[in-house]
Amino acid sequence: MSETTRLLKPEELTPATELTRQVLEQLDRSLLGRAELHRLVLIGLLSRGHILLEGLPGLGKTALVQTIGNVMKLQFSRVQFTPDLMPGDVLGTHILQETDTGKREMIFEPGPVFTNILLADEINRASPKTQSAMLETMQEHSVTLRGQTRPLPDPFFVLASQNPIEMEGTYPLPEAQLDRFLFRVMFDAVDASVLQNIITGRRRGNVPAPEWQLDADDLNYLFSVMEHIFLPKPVASYIARLVSATHPDNAEAPEPVARYVQYGASPRAAIAMAEAARAHALVDGRPTVGFEDVRAIARPVLNHRLILNYQARFDRVDAHGVLDQLLEALDDTGLHLPEDVSLQPTR
Amino acid sequence: MMFRRTALRWMGVWLMGLGVLALVVRLTASLPPYWWAYGLGSLVILLGAAWQRELKRRPSAEQLRATFDKENKAGGLVMADAEVNTEAWAERQNNLRLPNLRWRGGRAYGGLMLALIFLAVTLLVPTRFAKLLAEPPLEIGQTIEQAREQVNILEEENILSEQEAEVKRSELERLKEDATGFNPAKTWEALDHLKLSNQNLAEQAAQEALEKMAALTEAELLGNAVDKMPADAAPDSEEKALKELGALLNDLLDNEALENLAPEIQKALQQAGQKNLPMDPEQLAPLLKALRENKDALQKLAQKLAQNNLIPPGLAEQLKGAGELPGGQALKDLLAKGGFQQEELREFLEQMGQGQGGLERGPGAGPTQYGQPTDEAGAAFKEEKLSPSVSLNQARLAGVTSSAPEVTGGEAVLGRDALQNTQAGGGSALTAPVLPRHRGTVNRFFQRGED
Numbered sequence: 186m187s188e189t190t191r192l193l194k195p196e197e198l199t200p201a202t203e204l205t206r207q208v209l210e211q212l213d214r215s216l217l218g219r220a221e222l223h224r225l226v227l228i229g230l231l232s233r234g235h236i237l238l239e240g241l242p243g244l245g246k247t248a249l250v251q252t253i254g255n256v257m258k259l260q261f262s263r264v265q266f267t268p269d270l271m272p273g274d275v276l277g278t279h280i281l282q283e284t285d286t287g288k289r290e291m292i293f294e295p296g297p298v299f300t301n302i303l304l305a306d307e308i309n310r311a312s313p314k315t316q317s318a319m320l321e322t323m324q325e326h327s328v329t330l331r332g333q334t335r336p337l338p339d340p341f342f343v344l345a346s347q348n349p350i351e352m353e354g355t356y357p358l359p360e361a362q363l364d365r366f367l368f369r370v371m372f373d374a375v376d377a378s379v380l381q382n383i384i385t386g387r388r389r390g391n392v393p394a395p396e397w398q399l400d401a402d403d404l405n406y407l408f409s410v411m412e413h414i415f416l417p418k419p420v421a422s423y424i425a426r427l428v429s430a431t432h433p434d435n436a437e438a439p440e441p442v443a444r445y446v447q448y449g450a451s452p453r454a455a456i457a458m459a460e461a462a463r464a465h466a467l468v469d470g471r472p473t474v475g476f477e478d479v480r481a482i483a484r485p486v487l488n489h490r491l492i493l494n495y496q497a498r499f500d501r502v503d504a505h506g507v508l509d510q511l512l513e514a515l516d517d518t519g520l521h522l523p524e525d526v527s528l529q530p531t532r
Numbered sequence: 533m534m535f536r537r538t539a540l541r542w543m544g545v546w547l548m549g550l551g552v553l554a555l556v557v558r559l560t561a562s563l564p565p566y567w568w569a570y571g572l573g574s575l576v577i578l579l580g581a582a583w584q585r586e587l588k589r590r591p592s593a594e595q596l597r598a599t600f601d602k603e604n605k606a607g608g609l610v611m612a613d614a615e616v617n618t619e620a621w622a623e624r625q626n627n628l629r630l631p632n633l634r635w636r637g638g639r640a641y642g643g644l645m646l647a648l649i650f651l652a653v654t655l656l657v658p659t660r661f662a663k664l665l666a667e668p669p670l671e672i673g674q675t676i677e678q679a680r681e682q683v684n685i686l687e688e689e690n691i692l693s694e695q696e697a698e699v700k701r702s703e704l705e706r707l708k709e710d711a712t713g714f715n716p717a718k719t720w721e722a723l724d725h726l727k728l729s730n731q732n733l734a735e736q737a738a739q740e741a742l743e744k745m746a747a748l749t750e751a752e753l754l755g756n757a758v759d760k761m762p763a764d765a766a767p768d769s770e771e772k773a774l775k776e777l778g779a780l781l782n783d784l785l786d787n788e789a790l791e792n793l794a795p796e797i798q799k800a801l802q803q804a805g806q807k808n809l810p811m812d813p814e815q816l817a818p819l820l821k822a823l824r825e826n827k828d829a830l831q832k833l834a835q836k837l838a839q840n841n842l843i844p845p846g847l848a849e850q851l852k853g854a855g856e857l858p859g860g861q862a863l864k865d866l867l868a869k870g871g872f873q874q875e876e877l878r879e880f881l882e883q884m885g886q887g888q889g890g891l892e893r894g895p896g897a898g899p900t901q902y903g904q905p906t907d908e909a910g911a912a913f914k915e916e917k918l919s920p921s922v923s924l925n926q927a928r929l930a931g932v933t934s935s936a937p938e939v940t941g942g943e944a945v946l947g948r949d950a951l952q953n954t955q956a957g958g959g960s961a962l963t964a965p966v967l968p969r970h971r972g973t974v975n976r977f978f979q980r981g982e983d
Contacts, residue, residue, distance in 0.1 A: 525639065
């Protein structure tokens with residue numbers, strides 16, 4: 186049995202799970218009422234994926250990213266995307282400088298992308314030119330300028346935010362760039378009790394400093410544990426069937442997919458889903474991935490990867506509605522029991 | 533369990549099919565002696581096929597393991613056990629339990645029971661009920677009775693022979709037995725054909741009766757005329773009329789149109805006809821009586837046929853009309869046909885007296901009076917002399933103007949009627965007047981060429 190297929194022992198997994206628990210605890214303490222969202226973002230980071238945060242202004246998108254940077258003791262940069270922002274403003278640029286010997290040469294001045302966590306605030310306000318400059322950084326974790334490729338710091342995450350309203354003067358992200366985000370996470374409004382806690386506990390909305398920080402070694406340890414979270418074949422098969430079923434011409438595609446989806450998810454989605462399911466199992470303290478892990482991360486992984494047709498727009502159906510029905514219709518075990526036959530646990 | 537489920541569902545369908553097959557066989561023939569053996573044999577084949585199907589559909593070990601993992605909420609540990617060593621996590625696998633497979637088989641059992649009941653019913657139901665179901669009868673009894681009555685009447689009136697009537701009656705009987713609700717069109721078509729054949733025969737007989745009635749009426753008309761001839765009538769006319777009547781009656785006898793005539797009268801008529809002698813005037817009264825009786829018989833026949841819808845009512849009315857004695861013109865035509873000259877004819881008819889239809893005075897009891905012209909007072913149109921019209925070639929040209937017409941207040945204007953708005957010698961058909969404010973423009977347009 187090779188090292189990669191070795192199952193983690195409890196004593197190896199438990200410290201990692203404990204670390205994730207502490208990170209979540211810090212996040213939950215800093216930002217109130219967002220436990221599930223924190224969990225998703227942590228899963229995204231453990232999967233080394235980029236996350237697109239979508240929500241109305243004032244819901245705490247930027248605060249969340251800042252808090253993550255603080256908790257993880259990682260370098261953090263923020264770029265406010267505007268229509269006149271140029272690629273050089275993000276990636277960096279070459280400046281003609283005079284050296285000590287009196288010669289003049291082009292010196293590379295790194296942009297804000299050379300960091301661990303990049304907050305691309307309101308990314309859809311930048312021009313397509315600037316948006317596409319992010320493609321290489323997100324996929325290859327490197328920047329190529331004047332024929333020279335420079336690697337970005339490891340780890341590198343892009344946490345982008347966009348506002349679903351005020352669409353005038355914006356440039357919606359192209360599908361190719363959307364596909365590079367592991368998750369698209371929706372920020373919903375918090376309920377009244379959480380609001381009351383925020384008002385009473387946070388003067389001027391200041392986020393308290395974390396009491397504990399995850400250092401680089403811990404993060405690397407978490408990444409190494411992630412490598413050993415085992416994905417059983419039936420679960421891999423379920424992920425593959427699930428992604429395939431998002432295509433309208435697939436035999437297992439349920440009726441809503443066939444009716445409303447124009448293009449389904451890419452193989453990159455299946456890879457992302459497997460990785461995110463592993464992270465979910467790690468956070469849950471399990472050395473193996475189960476069906477429930479896949480179900481938990483399926484919506485944020487797939488919701489921005491389904492391209493719906495005009496019929497869906499006419500019928501006011503969104504990707505979440507289609508995904509709900511897809512997850513409901515697809516049998517995870519592949520057993521395909523008839524309707525009048527069911528399994529019941531032994532008492 | 534899955535085999536039992538499939539077997540039960542298939543058996544339900546199989547039993548229903550067997551029931552239908554048994555019903556069809558019982559209706560068309562009888563069940564073979566060892567039919568149950570065939571049934572059992574096919575059941576064994578059916579169960580074998582169900583077993584084979586479930587073997588093919590048996591879930592793989594991987595699927596069972598995945599199901600076991602999911603039902604126990606093992607989080608993938610059970611699935612991983614097939615690929616990696618999970619001993620380190622044995623503690624978490626201690627409480628695993630096999631889930632129960634539960635089948636809600638109420639519908640399958642219910643279907644099987646229904647199929648069994650259906651099969652039992654198809655095997656136990658009496659054949660006559662089954663045939664009743666298979667061949668619903670067609671209610672045509674009343675129509676058959678009507679057709680049979682028509683045949684009887686045609687036979688009574690000697691329109692149909694006894695053999696022909698018997699053939700038709702047996703055909704009706706066969707139709708009644710074979711009539712089913714599955715194919716009513718066929719039965720109704722046959723019935724319509726039979727009724728139409730009866731009606732054709734009856735109409736043919738009625739047409740013949742019409743001809744006989746016309747001949748009988750002619751003879752009666754002449755007989756009446758001779759009977760009412762005054763005693764002082766010219767002997768030649770009476771003799772000639774009696775000869776004519778005798779010829780008519782002999783024709784009737786030859787055509788079998790005159791029946792129930794006493795044999796001695798019949799013989800005397802034939803002898804007189806052969807010798808070209810007038811018939812005996814003493815025989816006139818019984819002859820007239822026989823003629824009337826024959827006419828009555830024909831009318832009764834027509835009424836009977838009409839009442840039974842064998843001939844149209846119009847034809848019966850036509851026959852009745854043909855039996856009524858016509859007026860003087862018919863008698864005149866009849867006598868003219870018998871060779872009476874104009875003068876003889878006038879004399880003969882005058883001898884019959886007024887009120888029986890004369891030559892010039894028309895029918896009626898009294899003489900028709902002519903010679904009193906109608907008074908035209910208040911009815912005639914008042915004569916009025918119309919003003920003479922003047923043709924164009926006689927019209928006088930009073931003058932030519934190119935100016936707009938002027939209202940003259942009732943005075944005479946130039947260019948009236950057809951010449952209105954026309955220019956003499958120009959051949960213009962312009963009818964629209966040119967308004968004064970346009971006149972200058974129009975003039976300039978037409979004068980351009982001259983410039």
